[in-house]
Amino acid sequence: MFNRKRALAGVAIATGAALALAGCAGGDTPAGDATFDPNEEVTLNLAFWGNDVRAGLYNEVIAAFEEEYPNITVNSSFLDFPAFWERRQTEAAGGNLPDVMQFDYSYLRQYSENNLLLDLDPYLDGIIETEPLAQNILDIGKVADTTYAIPTSTNAWGMYTNPVLLEQAGVEEFAGGSWDDYSDWIASVTEGAGGQFWGGTDYTGRIQNFELQLRAEGSYLFSEDGEPGFDEERLAQFWEDGAELRDSGAVIGQQRLEENLPLSGFDSALTASELTWDNFGAGYLGNLGEAYPSLGLVAPPVTEEGAKDLYLKPSMLHAVAANTEHPEAAATLVNYLINSPKSGEVFGTNRGLPASSTALEAADLDPLSQQIADYEASIEDRLGDAPPVPIVGYGTIEEQFRTLGTELGFGTITVDEAVSRFFTEMDVTLNQ
Structure with a gap:
């Protein structure tokens, strides 16, 4: 039998000192009824990995988001992939992860099992639209039947x-x-x-x-x-x-x-x-x-x-930190980054083939991206449930x-x- 300690590799978190799930059910809001207060002045920190090109795309989408939600200010930062996760490990140990993070599938179990990520189930079918996302895509972001992240894009x-x-x-x-x-x-x-x-x-x-x-x-x-x-x-x-x-x-x-x-x-x-x-x-x-x-x-x-x-695998996902002080606003940003037509129009396939149908319809696909979209449609009969989120x-x-x-x-x-x-x-x- 293979047993494993459920410890976050490389993050010094003492036993019993895991982060509290701040607002994991939208504060006192009952699960399923989480709502966003448009009058609350909020500042969110958003972190992603990439380069100057991707940063420019995020800036364009953030500007459109802030225009639609004028009470939310988004401060973004980016690093290359290795440096991104080194920074997250340091922040996790100190309990100050960014509100919203671009996330990699291979880290999802480690962070969720250590109570570092917000349970997003209370926001599904509400703040986070699920109709544009197939169930097998939504299931990709689950660990132990709880949704901790939403895929931005898929590959096979x-x-x-x-x-x-x-x-x-x-x-x-x-x-x-x-x-x-x-x-x-x-x-x-x-x-x-x-x-x-x-x-x-x-x-x-x-x-x-x-x-x-x-x-x-x-x-x-x-x-x-x-x-x-x-x-x-x-x-x-x-x-x-x-x-x-x-x-x-x-x-x-x-x-x-x-x-x-x-x-x-x-x-x-x-x-x-x-x-x-x-x-x-x-x-x-x-x-x-x-x-x-x-x-x-x-x-x-x-x-x-x-x-x-x-099966379909996420190219990347978006997750919310458990320590966020603004879970509803953070969920609103996640929804916009994944489902909005503006996101699909601006990002195109920079983050992979959009997982959301509304974002995909707005994306201008180049010939290779269209070829990939056609390929994923062609293997539908062979697509099964995604395997469990990768083990630690x-x-x-x-x-x-x-x-x-x-x-x-x-x-x-x-x-x-x-x-x-x-x-x-x-x-x-x-x-x-």
């Missing part, structure tokens, strides 16, 4: 392909099928490329592909309580499939990938396909350059026909999986050794 696991390389290899787009069909397709592309590029990379180096297969089989990576949904034998089977693919020479070698860093094989035109999140497309196009003006985007291989193996330590476990995949690629360890190391390291991570 997919397969990008390079049409120019496929034409050079004389191979048609992957038409769907099993993982074996995909491996055969990779081999045909590699053969057609004549040593100039490869059909793909070893897909068993990504924990998301393992999760996809587990979900199709009716299992999962980790339960709500942090229990793994797989054993040593199942992981060994997955990595053995990768060994066969690597030994065949159909995929790009690990040494070649390492030499190409920080670019991946796909965005340097060394591989013709890549399984990844669908919001990676813009980065691929930017790195590939004008010689590769478009990408293909198709569904991943199928493990079991009819399985609900895919998931990022470490994902990196352990990737590292072992790299060592398997170099041939420095066997599959049995990799499986043994993974379970040992996973046990340590889950019990620290």
Whole structure:
């Protein structure tokens, strides 16, 4: 059995000294009846990660928000992603998190389980409009059946392909099928490329592909309580499939990938396909350059026909700090940032494909963004419920999986050794 301490990694909060949930039910307002007082003069602090471009977009949306709600003043600040979370950890320890925060999925369980985030359920269907948000999208922001964040945007696991390389290899787009069909397709592309590029990379180096297969089989990576949904034998089977693919020479070698860093094989035109999140497309196009003006985007291989193996994941979310003195005003700002047409018009797909239908309708989608929207619509029959919010330590476990995949690629360890190391390291991570 794997047990884990529910402690916020890197945040020094003494036992029993967790932050009080200030106004978590809208002060004395009964749940479901939280309202906003338009006469109360309020100042809110908003924090997000990004760059100057994103900051300019936020400033434009905030200006429109303040015009509509003249009694609310919003002070915003931004940092790059690592510095953003370092600052939040310091603020969490001192009980002074910003009122509203752009939030990352991987931190949602840590912060919510330590009573650092406001329960948003009292504001749903009221201050926070839920009609523009599908239920499976709203559920993404839940931990233990309580809503702590609202997704701004979504993405899904997919397969990008390079049409120019496929034409050079004389191979048609992957038409769907099993993982074996995909491996055969990779081999045909590699053969057609004549040593100039490869059909793909070893897909068993990504924990998301393992999760996809587990979900199709009716299992999962980790339960709500942090229990793994797989054993040593199942992981060994997955990595053995990768060994066969690597030994065949159909995929790009690990040494070649390492030499190409920080670019991946796909965005340097060394591989013709890549399984990844669908919001990676813009980065691929930017790195590939004008010689590769478009990408293909198709569904991943199928493990079991009819399985609900895919799911929508938030590109990012918005959350409210439990220590906010103005929960109703903060919820009002969250609603505007996610649901307002102005937000969709200004942000477009800067934060990912808008999760709200009203924001999406107002967004001017470029060809790639429209392609992603069409892709997510095309996989609707394969979309199941999102898995539980990532367990504390998931990022470490994902990196352990990737590292072992790299060592398997170099041939420095066997599959049995990799499986043994993974379970040992996973046990340590889950019990620290």
